[in-house]
Amino acid sequence: MQILIVEDEQSIADNIVYALKLDGFSPTHCLLGEAAIAMLKSTPMDLVILDVGLPDMNGFEVCKAIREFSDVPIIFLTARDHEIDRVVGLEIGGDDYVTKPFSPRELVARVKVILKRVHKPIIDKTLGHPVPHINTQSQPPANTSLFLSDDAKKQIHYQGTLLNLTRYEYGLLKTLLSQPERVFSREQLMTAVWSDNCGSFDRAVDTHIKGLRAKLKQIEPDFDPIKTHRGLGYSLSITHD
Missing domain, CATH: 3.40.50.2300 (Response regulator)
Structure with a gap:
């Protein structure tokens, strides 16, 4: 390489x-x-x-x-x-x-x-086994109200606008989108997105969530779909409150 x-x-x-x-x-x-x-x-x-x-x-x-x-x-x-x-x-x-x-x-x-x-292939650490192979060419983008996720292209649209995400921002948002309203702990997000967190820092999740929020607010300044649960972690709302 x-x-x-x-x-x-x-x-x-x-x-x-x-x-x-x-x-x-x-x-x-x-x-x-x-x-x-x-x-x-x-x-x-x-x-x-x-x-x-x-x-x-x-x-x-x-x-x-x-x-x-x-x-x-x-x-x-x-x-x-x-x-x-x-x-x-x-x-x-x-x-x-x-x-x-x-x-x-x-x-x-x-x-x-x-x-x-x-x-490496994406591993679902929460379930403890590899995600089954999916023929992404025949998979339509997943529509979740405010968000449109296209796994084949590794892209997520928010309210019709394509988000310009880093690899880790994409991973975090994709994980939160997988189970809307569920509260994911920082450890669960680190495990799901970073795969091996030995070289990451304690504030890595918070730092990338902050960047992700900023990009979402550029599209709709008055609404934050990412919810912070103090002492617990983060969740995602896919519809307006």
């Missing part, structure tokens, strides 16, 4: 490249954010390892620019270990966050975990 490394410190990049090659990956190295953005527009990558402290632009800004045209998984590298940085990274579409100094082998392990999430 193709891995793009965006890191201005050559020694760090060399160590990451070496560790990735040992596990059979094909790494490509960029020194600057602008070059990384241009490369991703022309060359498909399976994952991006992105340093936050780049000389030409902030790594968070690079991530925002990438998210305008790509949903490629992104792991942030940073010398800062503050919760606000982790939250910001998750809010703008990052998948994981590694603090310097770090073990290249641990980083490769995180790469494997994220790629496994992206490429």
Whole structure:
């Protein structure tokens, strides 16, 4: 698989490249954010390892620019270990966050975990068995009043408008839509959407719910179909109260 490394410190990049090659990956190295953005527009990558402290632009800004045209998984590298940085990274579409100094082998392990999430079949952890295969070409989109979900295209419409969702926002909304009005705990949502949560943060669910709510409110500012149940979790209303 193709891995793009965006890191201005050559020694760090060399160590990451070496560790990735040992596990059979094909790494490509960029020194600057602008070059990384241009490369991703022309060359498909399976994952991006992105340093936050780049000389030409902030790594968070690079991530925002990438998210305008790509949903490629992104792991942030940073010398800062503050919760606000982790939250910001998750809010703008990052998948994981590694603090310097770090073990290249641990980083490769995180790469494997994220790629496994992206490429493995969807597992219903609540039921404890794989979801049966469905011929999605013959499946009509599921209509649930305010929402229209098309599993084949991995798209959800809200009040007739196609939502531009990240992978995790789509997973959360799809899970909530599966049983309207049911209260899902944060742990249940994490298990259903993230599959393996060893590299995720405690506030990951809340962070992505916040982003999902913001996108829904852009369509109808005065109505929030996602209900917060304090100490319990979240539920979804598919009709106006």
